[in-house]
Amino acid sequence: MTTNAADRLFSDMHKDAYGFRPTQATWQAWALMTDAQLDEEAIRLQAAVDESIENDAREQRAASAKFEAAIADIMSVGNVSRETAIRWNMDAVGAEGDIGYYEYQWNLPYGYVEHGRRV
16 A cells, blocks of 8 residues: 555544554445545544543542642651652562653653653
């Protein structure tokens, strides 16, 4: 199959919306669509991408609230700084100093811990 910019865009949007690339059956249906159907599919797919982005943001806000509560608890119980509480928690969850992996474990956005970002 030869791919063009529209095919690549469709594949990327499908992955953003559903977490995986289009199946062979989806590609076959895509190839048979009229221009009007392609326009409708693009609108539907964009809505699915927007919903996925909103869901991810909502999940990250919930995860950051849970993370902040856990860190505050460690700070209170251990009478330690935020940095120490995070380091202790990283050790406890086996992140082995890998901040990116630690953020992934907590479902936090990249850079949240290292740069003190809040969502």
